[in-house]
Amino acid sequence: MAPRVLISDPLSPAAIQVFEARGIAADVRPDLGKDKERLAGVIGQYDGLVIRSGTRVTSKILARADRLKVIGRAGIGVDNIDLRAATxxxxxVMNTPLGNSITTAEHALALMFALARQIPAADHSTQAGRWEKNRFMGVELSAKVLGVIGCGTIGSIVADRALGLKMKVLAFDPFLTADRALALGVEKVELDALLARADFITLHTPLTEKTRxxxxxxxIARTKPGVRIINCARGALLDEEALAAALDSGHVAGAALDVFVEEPAVRSPLFGRDNVVCTPHLGAATTEAQDNVALQIAGQMSDYLLTGAVxxxxxFPSITGEEAPRLAPFVALAEKLGSFAGQLTDMEVETVTLTYEGTVAGLNVKALTAAAIAGLLRPMLQEVNVVxxxxxxxxxxxxxxxxTRAATGDYESLITLTVVTGRQARSVSGTVFTDGHPRIVNVQGITVDAAFAPFMIHVANEDRPGFIGQFASLLGEAGINIATFALGRDTAGGDAIALVAVDSPLPVDLIARARALPQxxxxxALAF
Known part of the structure; x- marks a missing residue:
């Protein structure tokens, strides 16, 4: 029987043509995504589901998706899909991470122009029959300083176009290296420097707990007086109330927003201002972008449903069905090792080295490396995936x-990840035991044996009497239950580490108190 896919949100007809050409039946019901009950009632008939932002794929819907093999998000964000339940x-779960890049970058630039020349307010005034030429005094972009927060694909495109406008571009991005900044023609700076120097600030970073x-x-108070702010990324990257107050005081000269904390945005403290330009999340709303993401997701889903290619x-990593059983536990290990290092790294990463020893060296290490890099980047870039x-x-x-090399130590298979930043090198090693579960066996040259847990604490300390008791007491007083407590040290009285699995997340103030302990x-705090 031919695979069937359901398209539950409006989508370019280009996608339907791809499915039909590949022999896949496509049921187009673009209003179904708005009705969870109706969607849950029919989802069991389909092998694939194509969505945009209008459909929320909940655990309840997935519980009735007996045939469903793949969900395709025509776009980048997958926050409307319960990933845990799907997995x-x-x-x-597939997305199209590159389809909207140019369109979103161009929209940010369009908003910057509109803001600089007060085009929406001037248009409204002129069409109302008022000729208020002296009211709408604008500013030039040429020779101004543009601060780009997040210099990935979209931010890099914005920077490139801004350089063509003869702007000076500053970039803040912990993952942007000096060499990459030089190639882009931007000046890599810390956030405080960008805030203090930029005439315009544009946001192009994913929404994570670090960027919220x-x-x-x-x-905002640290920004240059008279700054203008553009946001085409995620609404929660800025404090809307604080921005409104800064606009009221005149510290911020204007703002242009395509995204809001709550969407659809039917009310906002930023509405009704001549110096604020607002659009209803139009960053990806061009014919070209809609066709691009539709073609991409239809092709990806067809490949998977017909051949198993991911x-x-x-x-899920890009591996074939034949490879999956052997690779799966090592994929989990590699990704967790990367996540371990990523959660401990707060500077730009210059070099990442993956060393595979023993049996694992003969597997598809490209997939393992991709998983490790995804784990490393995800604490800052949550939308990153192994592809x-x-x-x-x-x-x-x-x-x-x-x-890759033959086994040289006690383990049949060993993966070591080493991350080099401008300040230090950090390494962590792990293996998979016969139970199939990944474990950490070495951190910074110190032998330790710890299973990964959803919530963990990493502690580096001097090996002195009394530390374990003080630390355990601190957790106990805070009501944090310890599941496991793994210890390691290089020499007696030297450097030591503790990897502690706990049953719940740690409050921020408890981490601060732990850091104040002697030694x-x-x-x-780590989460896996």
């Missing part, structure tokens, strides 16, 4: 190296 049911409210009240999946991770690493000028050098 648990073996449903591949990156333009907070405090950071591309641009956010919850897009290598390209994103290259964009940022990261050098990724692989080494403690570093404390990090």
């Amino acid at each position: 648990a049911r073996g449903v591949i 409210n990156i333009l907070s009240a405090d950071n 591309s641009h999946a956010v919850n 897009s991770a290598p390209a994103i690493a290259r964009e940022r000028g990261m050098v990724v190296e692989e080494t 403690v050098k570093q404390v990090n």
